Amino acid sequence: MIERVRVAVVGGGPAGLTAAAALARRLGDGVLVLEREAETGGIPRHSDHLGYGLRDLRRFVSGPAYARRLTSAASTAGARLATSASVTGWAGDRALEVTSPDGRRVVEADAIVLATGARERPRPARRIPGDRPDGVYTTGQLQQLVHLYHRDIGKRAVIVGAELVSWSAVLTLRHAGCRPVLMTTPDSYAPFRLTGRVAFGVPVLARTRVVAVNGRSRVTSVDVEDLRTGRHHRVPCDTVVFTADWIPEHELARTGGLVLDAGTRGPRVDTGLATSRPGVFAAGNLLHPVDTADMAALDGRHVAATVLAHLDGSASVTAGPQLNCEAPLRWVAPQLIRAGGPVPVRGQLQLWTSQFRALPHVVAVQDGRRIGSVRLPWPAAPGRVFRVPFSLVAGADPTGGPVTIDLAGFGHSQRRTRRV
Amino acid sequence: MTTDFDIAVVGAGIVGAAIARLLGGTSLTVALIEARDDVGDGTSKANTAILHTGFDATPGTLEARLVARGYAMLGDYAAATGIPVERTGALLVAWTDEQLQTLPALRGKAERNGYTGCELIESDEVYRRVPALGPGALGGLTVPGESITCTWTTNLALAIDAVNRGVTLLRGRRVTGVEVGPDATRLTCAGGDVTARWVVNAAGLGADVLDGLFGHARFTVTPRRGELFVFDKLARPLAPCIVLPVPSKAGKGVLISPTIYGNVMLGPTAEDLEDRTATGTSERGLAFLLDRGRELMPQLLEEEVTATYAGLRAAIDRDDYLIDVDALHRYVLVGGIRSTGLTAGMAIAEHVGGLLGEALDLTPRPYLPDPPRMPNLGEAGVRPYQDAARIDADPEYGRIVCFCERVTRGEIRDAYRSPIPPADLDGLRRRTRAMNGRCQGFYCGAQLAALSGSPGDFS
Ligand SMILES: Cc1cc2nc3c(=O)[nH]c(=O)nc-3n(C[C@H](O)[C@H](O)[C@H](O)COP(=O)(O)OP(=O)(O)OC[C@H]3O[C@@H](n4cnc5c(N)ncnc54)[C@H](O)[C@@H]3O)c2cc1C
Ligand SMILES: Cc1cc2nc3c(=O)[nH]c(=O)nc-3n(C[C@H](O)[C@H](O)[C@H](O)COP(=O)(O)OP(=O)(O)OC[C@H]3O[C@@H](n4cnc5c(N)ncnc54)[C@H](O)[C@@H]3O)c2cc1C
Numbered sequence: 001m002i003e004r005v006r007v008a009v010v011g012g013g014p015a016g017l018t019a020a021a022a023l024a025r026r027l028g029d030g031v032l033v034l035e036r037e038a039e040t041g042g043i044p045r046h047s048d049h050l051g052y053g054l055r056d057l058r059r060f061v062s063g064p065a066y067a068r069r070l071t072s073a074a075s076t077a078g079a080r081l082a083t084s085a086s087v088t089g090w091a092g093d094r095a096l097e098v099t100s101p102d103g104r105r106v107v108e109a110d111a112i113v114l115a116t117g118a119r120e121r122p123r124p125a126r127r128i129p130g131d132r133p134d135g136v137y138t139t140g141q142l143q144q145l146v147h148l149y150h151r152d153i154g155k156r157a158v159i160v161g162a163e164l165v166s167w168s169a170v171l172t173l174r175h176a177g178c179r180p181v182l183m184t185t186p187d188s189y190a191p192f193r194l195t196g197r198v199a200f201g202v203p204v205l206a207r208t209r210v211v212a213v214n215g216r217s218r219v220t221s222v223d224v225e226d227l228r229t230g231r232h233h234r235v236p237c238d239t240v241v242f243t244a245d246w247i248p249e250h251e252l253a254r255t256g257g258l259v260l261d262a263g264t265r266g267p268r269v270d271t272g273l274a275t276s277r278p279g280v281f282a283a284g285n286l287l288h289p290v291d292t293a294d295m296a297a298l299d300g301r302h303v304a305a306t307v308l309a310h311l312d313g314s315a316s317v318t319a320g321p322q323l324n325c326e327a328p329l330r331w332v333a334p335q336l337i338r339a340g341g342p343v344p345v346r347g348q349l350q351l352w353t354s355q356f357r358a359l360p361h362v363v364a365v366q367d368g369r370r371i372g373s374v375r376l377p378w379p380a381a382p383g384r385v386f387r388v389p390f391s392l393v394a395g396a397d398p399t400g401g402p403v404t405i406d407l408a409g410f411g412h413s414q415r416r417t418r419r420v
Numbered sequence: 421m422t423t424d425f426d427i428a429v430v431g432a433g434i435v436g437a438a439i440a441r442l443l444g445g446t447s448l449t450v451a452l453i454e455a456r457d458d459v460g461d462g463t464s465k466a467n468t469a470i471l472h473t474g475f476d477a478t479p480g481t482l483e484a485r486l487v488a489r490g491y492a493m494l495g496d497y498a499a500a501t502g503i504p505v506e507r508t509g510a511l512l513v514a515w516t517d518e519q520l521q522t523l524p525a526l527r528g529k530a531e532r533n534g535y536t537g538c539e540l541i542e543s544d545e546v547y548r549r550v551p552a553l554g555p556g557a558l559g560g561l562t563v564p565g566e567s568i569t570c571t572w573t574t575n576l577a578l579a580i581d582a583v584n585r586g587v588t589l590l591r592g593r594r595v596t597g598v599e600v601g602p603d604a605t606r607l608t609c610a611g612g613d614v615t616a617r618w619v620v621n622a623a624g625l626g627a628d629v630l631d632g633l634f635g636h637a638r639f640t641v642t643p644r645r646g647e648l649f650v651f652d653k654l655a656r657p658l659a660p661c662i663v664l665p666v667p668s669k670a671g672k673g674v675l676i677s678p679t680i681y682g683n684v685m686l687g688p689t690a691e692d693l694e695d696r697t698a699t700g701t702s703e704r705g706l707a708f709l710l711d712r713g714r715e716l717m718p719q720l721l722e723e724e725v726t727a728t729y730a731g732l733r734a735a736i737d738r739d740d741y742l743i744d745v746d747a748l749h750r751y752v753l754v755g756g757i758r759s760t761g762l763t764a765g766m767a768i769a770e771h772v773g774g775l776l777g778e779a780l781d782l783t784p785r786p787y788l789p790d791p792p793r794m795p796n797l798g799e800a801g802v803r804p805y806q807d808a809a810r811i812d813a814d815p816e817y818g819r820i821v822c823f824c825e826r827v828t829r830g831e832i833r834d835a836y837r838s839p840i841p842p843a844d845l846d847g848l849r850r851r852t853r854a855m856n857g858r859c860q861g862f863y864c865g866a867q868l869a870a871l872s873g874s875p876g877d878f879s
Contacts, residue, residue, distance in 0.1 A: 001808075036823050037863075086820045088805065099826075101815035104808040122860035124650075124727045127710070131700040132729065137861070144866030151869065211703055247724065254654050 001105040006030030007307060008096060008109035009079075010087045010252060013042020014293040015284025016115035017070040018056065018300030019307075024077035026308060031079040032107065034098060036086035040074075041067025042117055043140065044293055048147040049171045055294035055346075056301070064147075066293065090256050094279050111307045114252055114267065114275070114282040115300065118289035120165070121245040123213065130213035133220075139169040139243045146176045153178040154238030158222050159202070160184055160210050161243035163383035165290070169241045170200050182235055184208045184224055187356075187382050213240060244383065246289035253286070263331025263352075264288060270320070270336035271344040271390075272306035273299060281307055288333040288350045291385045295345070302345045320398050321366065326406040328355035339398040348387040351405070353380045360386070361408040364393045371395045371403065380407065423604040425451040425588070426780075428616035430595050430607070430630060432456075433464035434571070435757050436622035437578035438769035443620075444585035446782045451614055452579070452587050453607065455594035455626070457843035458850075460575030462624050464762065465850060466699065466731030468648070468677060468685060471495065471505060472763045473565040475530035475538060476667055481740045482771075484533050487760045490767035491565070494574065497766060501577045501791045503570060504680050504798025510566035510662035513546060514558045515715075519666040523561045526666070530563070537564045552658040552719045566662050570680045570797050571762050572850040576840065577794050578765070583839050584789045590614065591843070595623075598633035600749050618750040618780070620772065625696045625734045627755040634751050639742060643696045643732040644758070646688025647705035649713070650679065652858050653799075655723035659684045663716065672759070674712040676720065681825070681853060682799030683726060686713045692735070701728045726858050733758045743768070745775045752776065792839075795831055797853050804828050821871070822864045824857020832871055836878040845872045 006027045009016045012035030024031045039045060044052055047063030054060055057069065075081055085100035087107075095108045120138040135154055137145070145151040153176040159166055162185035170180050183204045205224065211232065212223040221236045248266040259276035261268040266287045267275040275282050283303040284296035309315045320338040325331065330352045334344055353360075360380040364372040372392040380386040388405075396403050429440045432454035440452040456462065471494060474487035498505045514520040527538045539562045546560040547553060583589050590609075597608030598619075607614045623630045628641045656678060665673030677685045689705045706728060714721050736742060736756035741764075744753045752772060757764070773782055796803060804810055804817040805826045811818035816830035835842055835851040842848040845855070845868065854868050855861050861868070871877070 036820060084819055086805070086823060086826070088826060099805045099811070099818050099820060101811070101818040103811050103818060104806065119859050119862045121724075122862060124860060125725050125858070127706055127725055127728065129701040129703045129706050129728070137865070138859075140859075140862040141865040145869065149866050149870045151866070214700075216697070251654065 001103060002108060003105055004108050005032045006109065006311065007032070007111045007113065008107050009033045009113045009115060010096065011035065011042070011115035011117060011284070012040030012071070012081060012083070013115060013117050013284060013296065014044065014066070014070055015117070015296040015300040016042070016113065017074045018297040019113050019115060019283055019304050020079035020081075021070070021074040021077040022301050022304030023307060024074065024079035028078040029080050033074065033079055033081045034085045034087050034096070034107070035081065035083050038084050040071045040081050040083060046140075046143040046147045047168060048143070049168065052293050056297040057294070070297065087252060090252070093277065110279065111310055112280045113303055113307060114280065114286055115284045116249040116252060116286050118246045118248045118285035120243060121247055123242050125247070126242065126245060128210055128213060131215055133213065133215035133218050135215070135219040135238055136213060136240045137242070139165050139172070139241060142169060142241055143172050146172050152176070155179060156181050156237045157239035157241055158182045158184065158210070158235055158237045159241050159243060161245060162187065162204060163244040164292075166243040167200060169243050170202055173239075173241070178239055181237060184210055186227060210240075246285070248286045248289050250286060253282070256280070261331065261333070261335050263325065264333055268336065269334045270338050270341055271334050272338070272342050273303040273334065274306055274310070274315070279310060288385060291350060295385070298345050302342075305342070318398070321396050321400055322402045323349070323393060324402050324404045325351065326404060328353050329405060329407060330354055332405055337393065337396055337398070343390050347390050349390055349392065349405075350385045351380070351388055353386055353407070354382050356381050357407060362388050362392060362405060363408050364396070364403050364405050366396050366403045367401045373408070423615050423617055425449045425614065425616040427451070427618040427620060428453055428607060428614055429620040429622055431462075431622035431624055431626070432459040432579055432589065432591070433462050433622065433624050433761070434460070434575050434578065434765040435624070435754055435761050435768055436620070437575055437582060438765040439620055439622055439754070439772055440587045441578050441582040441585065442769040442773050443782070444582045444587040445784050445788050447785055448780065448782075450582075450587045451616060452582055452589045453593050453595060453609065453614060454589070454591050457592050458847045459579040459589070459591070459840060460572060460850065461847075463731055463734060464571055464575045466729050467571055467762055468675065468688060469569055469571045469680060469762065470662060470677065471567040471569045472760055473535050473537070473563060474533050474760075474763070475535040475563050476526065477533055477760070478739060479529060479532040482743065483741050483760060483764070486741065486764040486767040486771060488534055489770070490764035493766040493770070494569070494763060497577070497791065498569065498574075502794045502796055503573045503577055504796055504801055505567050505569045506678070506680055506798065506800050507567045508661045508678055510563040510664050511546065511549060512561040512563065512664045512666055513553065514560060514666055515556055517558065520558045522666055523559065526561055535565065538562060550660060550663055552717050553663070554715050554718050563664070568662065568678060568680050569762070573794050573797055574762060574765075576851065577792055580792045580839050584792060589840065595630060598630070600634065600751075605750065618752070618776070620752045620754065622754045624757070625732055627734065627753065628736075631753055631755065634746070634749055636753075639736045639738070639755060641696070641755070642735045643693045643698065644735040645691045645693050645698060645705070645730050645732055647701045647709060647730040648685055648687030648728065649706070649709055649725055650727040650729075651684040651686065651720055652724040652726050653682045655684045655720055656682050658717060658720055674709065674716070676713070676717055680798045681856065684720060686720065688731070693732070696732065699730050699732060701730050705730070724858060726860070727856065741768070743771060743775070747779055795834060795852070804831055821867055822854040822857060824859050824863070825853040825855075827852045827854040833878040836875045841875065842872070845869060848872050
């Protein structure tokens with residue numbers, strides 16, 4: 001069976017739903033959202049705490065409420081939302097294979113928006129040895145167990161990671177009556193510089209990492225290594241939550257042969273969020289693992305304009321310089337500037353650093369020439385996106401070589417201490 | 421003493437299940453007794469799942485004969501039941517001059533084992549076949565017959581077949597005592613004693629202990645741990661065939677193999693332990709594998725790891741299987757099935773049948789049920805989510821609940837309705853692949869826990 005649509009949006013999270021709402025205002029039911037879960041909304045569906053909607057809806061709501069709002073905005077605008085509909089592969093340059101209880105079909109579109117999000121690396125992906133007991137989760141799984149299925153979690157939890165999402169895990173554990181006894185992170189930056197510092201009432205051990213999970217049927221403890229002394233000690237617990245350490249859900253981008261960015265591991269996009277394949281676009285955490293939901297939603301709004309220009313035949317396809325970054329910066333998004341193209345979402349580049357800088361001085365260099373430099377009044381901190389005005393690179397020569405973004409004052413010795 | 425069964429087979433791994441299936445096809449009454457809550461929950465669940473030709477076995481041994489025979493038997497049985505098999509072939513790669521010089525001898529050995537398909541190839545042909553190999557490969561030996569399969573489906577098919585033939589499967593019954601009487605043997609089990617005229621010991625890692633309960637003291641099982649990495653499916657193009665090291669005294673060494681589920685495997689280690697339950701991975705083992713992997717195929721290390729696990733080989737202090745009939749005690753030992761039991765299982769059963777045939781009437785019953793049709797877990801075959809006609813007939817095959825492995829609610833339901841339903845979430849994983857994918861439950865874990873927690877919804 002073949003179905004033809006104007007735009008197919010893969011993924012009904014904040015990015016996909018917001019893109020669909022914006023597109024449907026022009027294209028109505030020519031916009032089809034394909035969501036593999038039984039409900040649209042993406043991660044916010046099960047992230048049952050306040051903290052959503054600030055930049056896009058100018059509201060401060062809970063995850064589930066946010067998911068419902070975005071869903072109703074997209075369907076009110078006229079987009080069709082197909083749930084329990086998994087996109088499993090490509091059937092052509094702009095054709096998708098879809099499985100749902102309604103059948104196996106091919107969806108052909110004039111434009112495709114990939115908005116498949118990002119996930120946390122689970123324990124095996126972090127290559128942590130030990131037994132394979134029950135009680136080991138990612139935050140995503142934990143929150144679904146607690147908020148969607150009302151399951152009992154254990155009594156004592158160790159949280160691996162200390163990013164924004166880790167605090168979300170703390171809230172969920174407390175809600176489920178499980179005491180977070182320790183947060184461990186290899187990072188040592190300002191907020192966590194003191195070993196044993198207590199945040200949110202949870203002891204934080206900076207410069208440590210989990211080296212083993214113990215327990216045959218249920219977790220009984222984890223072994224934690226102090227990265228400074230190399231010493232191990234055992235922390236009794238019955239629950240371990242592996243938080244953050246994001247990887248884009250990039251299977252379709254890869255199997256479709258899109259050019260990927262080595263830093264984000266998502267598709268490489270220009271400032272209008274077009275990928276390397278004409279007619280295929282991307283938005284949300286697939287492109288920047290991981291930013292907050294409102295930023296994913298703003299991507300959705302932004303990509304809609306590019307998609308409409310593509311459908312109208314007025315899209316700019318001029319090649320332009322590529323953006324790279326140097327350690328301790330791990331990635332930058334978007335990665336391509338096009339002559340005459342739009343400025344990125346909110347006029348900012350998104351960057352990820354692995355080291356803390358209180359007042360970062362960011363420089364951009366093209367063909368050996370410094371083309372921009374900016375001192376920011378906000379810190380660059382690991383574990384969250386750090387934003388830099390696009391003006392930093394706006395002076396790039398459109399016909400020149402790649403632009404490299406760097407934190408000034410970083411010598412080579414420091415550069416070598418990249419993530420291992 | 422009243423006798424419950426003519427024969428009790430202890431251990432429902434591949435070997436015990438294959439033996440029970442064979443005996444179940446006669447007019448004898450048979451019990452298959454398993455300590456764990458599920459079949460195939462011991463060594464048979466955690467191996468490299470290669471269907472071995474037996475090219476590198478020690479010629480003249482029982483193992484060499486039964487591996488070659490088992491290769492053919494399991495191949496046929498797989499075709500009849502739908503156990504997935506991919507005929508990928510293997511390539512032994514020589515990285516040193518010494519290894520290169522061993523290759524012709526290995527080909528000779530293969531021929532002495534009756535396997536004539538091996539060919540010597542030059543270094544550029546090695547790279548043509550596996551372009552992602554690291555630098556330094558000097559040459560290779562092809563083994564076109566080596567294949568990959570699914571150990572979970574194999575064990576389950578044999579056990580279901582046995583049950584369909586009338587075998588009584590007793591799960592959760594660890595044999596802890598043996599009392600040999602004049603006509604029958606009483607097996608003391610947690611959960612209820614069992615009496616049988618004959619007993620077959622297919623207890624894998626526990627075979628020496630059970631053998632001791634029969635009064636023997638002839639061997640000791642040493643658990644030899646093998647740790648493994650499973651890499652993401654997106655890495656699969658890197659490994660078009662099984663890449664084997666040239667075997668040395670130290671063992672078979674570290675291989676890279678595609679898996680039947682579409683992943684790439686790196687391992688195993690080989691380390692003798694004391695603890696027969698130590699199926700965890702170790703920091704040292706994983707670090708060793710990553711170092712080896714970096715040399716063998718640097719690009720593989722750039723890919724995400726989907727799973728790590730360890731299996732325990734039941735190694736014994738001799739270089740062959742130890743299969744022996746003690747007619748006086750009406751007892752058969754099937755021990756030391758160390759690293760080839762998946763392949764050889766059916767041939768081991770046939771061999772045991774031959775030995776037992778001297779004491780018992782093993783004439784097959786007429787009208788045996790057909791072998792079971794197993795759900796396809798293989799990535800190369802058609803899976804339900806891809807099967808338009810099947811989804812049209814039953815929409816539950818279109819409702820994907822594990823996104824990474826594309827397992828549908830229909831398959832979960834079928835697993836619970838099968839003759840040997842899963843006992844827990846891990847049993848469901850082995851029957852369907854659910855939760856075995858790259859997210860390891862980030863997306864689907866909660867829903868699957870709910871489904872497995874209320875299997876009644878499916879009955
Ligand atoms: C525990 C947790 C707490 C958080 N707390 C906050 C917070 O307080 N405030 C905040 O702003 N942000 C928070 N975030 C981040 C926020 O959830 C994400 O930024 C946001 O969900 C990203 O939106 P997205 O649309 O890019 O991806 P997602 O929300 O991940 O949506 C992607 C969707 O695509 C679907 N999909 C993927 N592949 C396919 C396919 N092949 N076929 C069909 N469908 C597919 C998925 O099922 C999913 O529904 C939190 C995240 C987590 C994990
Ligand atoms: C790392 C690794 C890689 C391997 N790779 C391959 C390969 O590629 N190809 C291949 O052909 N083979 C391979 N093997 C070997 C193969 O897995 C084994 O030979 C095979 O699984 C042995 O099956 P089994 O039935 O003898 O043992 P098991 O599967 O261990 O079954 C024995 C059963 O007996 C039960 N039991 C034990 N004691 C008692 C008791 N007292 N009462 C009741 N029940 C009891 C146990 O619970 C267990 O279920 C590999 C093995 C390992 C470890």
